[in-house]
Amino acid sequence: MLKFNEQKKIDSINGALALRKNIETIVDDIHSEGFKNVxxxxxxxxxxxxxxxxxxxxEKTSLEVFYExxxxxxxxxxxxxxxxxxxxxSSVTGSTEEMVDGVKKAQKAGAKVLGFIDIADTNLAKMMDYLVSYPENEQLKFFMTADRFMYKSGEFDDYEDKYAEYDKHLAKALVEVEKDADSFAECFAKEHNNDEIHYFVGxxxxxxxxxSYAMCYWEEQHWIKTKSIHSAEFFHGMFEIVVRDTPVTVYVxxxxxRELSLRVARFLPQICANYTVIDTKDYDLSGISDKYRGGISPLVIHAVNNRIDVHIEKLNCHPMDIRRYYRQLDY
Amino acid sequence: MLKFNEQKKIDSINGALALRKNIETIVDDIHSEGFKNVxxxxxxxxxxxxxxxxxxxxEKTSLEVFYExxxxxxxxxxxxxxxxxxxxxSSVTGSTEEMVDGVKKAQKAGAKVLGFIDIADTNLAKMMDYLVSYPENEQLKFFMTADRFMYKSGEFDDYEDKYAEYDKHLAKALVEVEKDADSFAECFAKEHNNDEIHYFVGxxxxxxxxxSYAMCYWEEQHWIKTKSIHSAEFFHGMFEIVVRDTPVTVYVxxxxxRELSLRVARFLPQICANYTVIDTKDYDLSGISDKYRGGISPLVIHAVNNRIDVHIEKLNCHPMDIRRYYRQLDY
Known part of the structure; x- marks a missing residue:
């Protein structure tokens, strides 16, 4: 398989899962000290x-939780x-200006900051009230943290059970997704590497x-136009421009x-002959119970997308690390 | 001017402003009874x-306020x-299924619902705990309500002063925007009515x-492809697909x-020769103090967009009330 190092991926995921003890200590401390919102x-x-x-x-919490x-x-x-x-x-390089300034401002307002900074030796990392430093696996780190907050609030009784499964099976399950998805991904890439624009629905x-897949991968790294839309919002305007040959991918x-995306998948065949449904249910995830599959759906789809990217990169003779403007020009 | 009834627009805006007494009574009652969040x-x-x-x-409040x-x-x-x-x-027809079911669920959870329902004689309107029924001007109704909540929380000292200006000058100021924008809008429509895709940044x-302008007007009503992006997010991926001829409009x-959109407007000339900046500052808004202009920026841009729509509709021989699928098919 092209650009695929199975052992490296397994080690990366297992290394991220092993951060859990560290995350638990941090979240448990925060919980004992008390907090108002996340x-x-x-x-x-x-x-x-x-x-x-x-x-x-x-899905579970009564805490005041928001994104900014x-x-x-x-x-x-x-x-x-x-x-x-x-x-x-979360930050890879620790150098994004808005993040550095934002953290300063939040701390000045009295907030405490928990940071997953891939490189520990950066100014941003040094500014953290609580620091976890380990490369990649951003979403998994976030989900582990979220789950611990909910566990401590008495909203996640089967936390231990879920992570016992993940610790044992998740890494292997995700590399199997990449292997299972590879031939589909190659066909998909051949169908769509030349699209004028591609629609992603999820x-x-x-x-x-x-x-972010539409924007940070296809637009930023493949230089292919995209539009992404929430499955529920698809029916509130955007779908009017979809016709027979419009390329649309629905993530289920x-x-x-789940039902919001299935609704799009069921509707599309009426009006479009160029759609693809990528459903996490089609992947085995051996060892993961049904009730814990939903929590890792983004990791499953990320694994599928990884394979699509590798094939598009090759077909388009366009190395994904080239940027026209990002960090090349002043703006 | 094409499809422009000045008096009707003035009456419509003034009628919406006149709802304020009604809105104040409702919000003041809610405030006396106490509430947790909005x-x-x-x-x-x-x-x-x-x-x-x-x-x-x-911009002002410490209340817990969110959208869903x-x-x-x-x-x-x-x-x-x-x-x-x-x-x-807010609802025009009161018939959107998700809204009816959502209101039921929220009320069952103990929430009270304040609804701006254009047609009072609908089931949705009858379900409201607090009802205001008047056509159009959705954003203005929302801003008036928001401002009253903040005023009652002691976060908006110059509320009376601001609305005294709006009551006196807003309707006239907005119709003047439409008149001032019309020739620009006609040129813009002629440049872009045939775009393969148009980018909107704000x-x-x-x-x-x-x-919503990108999705509910250009996609839904003009059947022209679009992508919309937040001005800050533009630099985090999307801008890589912008080249000389990419049509981009920035709303300032x-x-x-403001500064986030100005940053895009300043950057674009380096990489693009097909961009447009629509800046509310270019419109007179006679009678409105500088400090109250920001609060009505979306109404100003809506007035400009109204003129663009009228001209695109004519040029494309595509009546804006045609739908391919919306409420035409089952989905």
Whole structure:
């Protein structure tokens, strides 16, 4: 398989899962000290991950939990971020200006910041009240943190049981998804690598990823136009431009909003002959109980998308690390 | 001027402003009874208006204020909507299924619902705990309600002063925008009525309207492809697909996020020769003080967009009330 190092992926996921003890210590400390609300905070891709953490939590929690864009916080502000707020961020390089300034402002307002910063030796990492430093697996880190908050609030009785399964089976299950998806992904890439524009539709804990996959992968890294839309919003305007040959991909998850995406998948054949449904249910996820599958739907779809990316990159002779403008020009 | 009835528009806006006494009575009653949080609730276009109300309030308020999609609420739920929640909705026909079911669910959870329902004689209208029935002007109704909540919370000292200006000058100011914008709008329509795809960029209290103008007008009513993006997010991926001929329109408002859109407007000339900046500052708004201009930026841009729509409709020989699928098919 092209660009696929199975052992490296397994180690990466298992390493992320092993952060759980560390995360538990942090969240349990926060819980003992008391807190008022939780703010998932980001920009671009990390903003999208923040959206997903909030949807994930809303399924169960009564806590006040929200997401905030760093850029909007720096301009409009948010008075709910104050003494007692736990701000949670993720950053690879630690160098995104809005994130550094946003963290400063939140701390000045009295918030404490828990950061997943891939590189520990950065100014942003040093600013954290609570730091976890480990590469990649952003969404999994966020979900582990979210789940611990809910467990401590008495809203997640089977937390231990779920993570016992994940610890044992998740890494292997996800690399199997990549292997199972590879031939589909190659066909899909051949069908769509030349699309003028591609539509991505998703909901629930996959909506943020639908937004960021379209923007941060196809637009930013493949230079292919996209539009992403929430499955429920699809019927409130956007679908009017879909005709026979419009390329549309619907992500169907197994979380609480599955039905919203299935509705799109059921409707499309009436008006479109160029649609694809990517349903997490089609993947085995051996060892993971039905009730815990929904919580990892974005990781499953991420695994499928990884394979699509590798094939599009090759077909288009366009290395994904080239940027026209991002960090190339002043703006 | 094509399809322009000045007096009718003035009467419509003044009629909406005259709802203020009614809105004040309702909000003051809610305030005396006590409430826990405020949820702006919608789907499609009304979801977008809900986003705008939240940004508008975040500039000043410490209240817990959030927006919720009706479809997401019906699937994922939201435990913050409970006893003490004031849910605020807007609906023209009162017939959108998700809104009817969402209101039922919120009321069952203990929330009270304040509805702006254009047609009073609908089941949805009859379900309201507090009803205001008057056609159109959705955003203005929302802003008036938001402002009264903030005034009652001691967060809006110059409320009376601002509305004294609006009552006296807003209607006239907005029709003057339409008149001032008409020749620009005609040129813009001639440049862009045939676009393969058009990009709309906006922020702040205009972001929701940027999202819904792209989706509910160009896609739904003109059948032209679009993508909308928040001005801050533009630099986090999407801008990589912008080249010389990519049609991009940036909405620049006078609210707290003005600088985020100006940053896009300043950057675009480096990479694009087909961009347009629509800046509310270019419109006179006679009688409205500088400090109250930002609060009505979405109304100003709506007035400009009205003129663009009229010209595109004519040029494309495509009546805006035709739908391919919306309420035509089962879905």
């Amino acid at each position: 703010c998932w905070f980001g920009i671009g891709g990390t903003y999208a991950s923040a959206m997903q953490a909030v949807v994930h939590m809303k 864009s760093a850029a909007e916080y720096l301009t409009t502000g948010n008075k709910r971020i104050a003494e007692g707020t736990i701000v949670i961020i 909901a629930g804990n996959q909506y943020g990823a639908t937004y 998850t197994e979380d609480s909003q | 949820c702006w609730f919608g789907i499609g276009g009304t979801y977008a208006s809900a986003m705008q109300a939240v940004v508008h309030m975040k 999609s009706a479809a997401e609420y019906l699937t994922t739920g939201n435990k913050r909507i409970a006893e003490g929640t004031i849910v605020i909705i 922020a702040g209290n205009q972001y929701g309207a940027t999202y 408002t006078e609210d707290s996020q």
